[in-house]
Amino acid sequence: MKSYKEFINESYFKQVDDLNNLINPIREDIRDMLVDFVGYDIKFIPVNMYSSTLSFQIHIFRKGWTLAGYEDIDPILVDRDILDELGRVCDFIKSEIGFDYVSSYYHYNNLREEDIFKSGGKKVVTSISMFFEK
Numbered sequence: 862m863k864s865y866k867e868f869i870n871e872s873y874f875k876q877v878d879d880l881n882n883l884i885n886p887i888r889e890d891i892r893d894m895l896v897d898f899v900g901y902d903i904k905f906i907p908v909n910m911y912s913s914t915l916s917f918q919i920h921i922f923r924k925g926w927t928l929a930g931y932e933d934i935d936p937i938l939v940d941r942d943i944l945d946e947l948g949r950v951c952d953f954i955k956s957e958i959g960f961d962y963v964s965s966y967y968h969y970n971n972l973r974e975e976d977i978f979k980s981g982g983k984k985v986v987t988s989i990s991m992f993f994e995k
Contacts, residue, residue, distance in 0.1 A: 876907040897943050916994035936985040960993040
């Protein structure tokens with residue numbers, strides 16, 4: 862009999878594989894759409910590993926970011942153009958793989974704010990997390 866830990870690890874890695882199979886054909890297209898995020902890393906992370914519904918997060922963060930903090934990271938100004946880019950990414954993901962945008966949050970230093978699209982632009986951020994589900 863498998864231990865709980867083995868089951869969780871298998872479930873997680875299966876979801877990572879499932880997500881990679883969905884994202885890999887469009888991964889570079891998404892990176893190309895986010896032209897203003899030069900110097901940022903973009904990760905696709907499965908979110909809901911305890912459900913049959915596959916959901917994922919796009920985490921956009923400055924290269925060099927560590928869990929220790931954001932003090933040494935130069936932030937980016939999220940203006941209307943960047944919000945338009947993020948909106949196009951949401952539309953593209955919906956049309957290509959059928960996932961809907963659910964929510965997002967963004968960080969500046971150690972402060973977390975909700976929904977990047979409600980920010981109205983003119984926000985300085987060090988990372989953005991966007992969530993999608995089917």
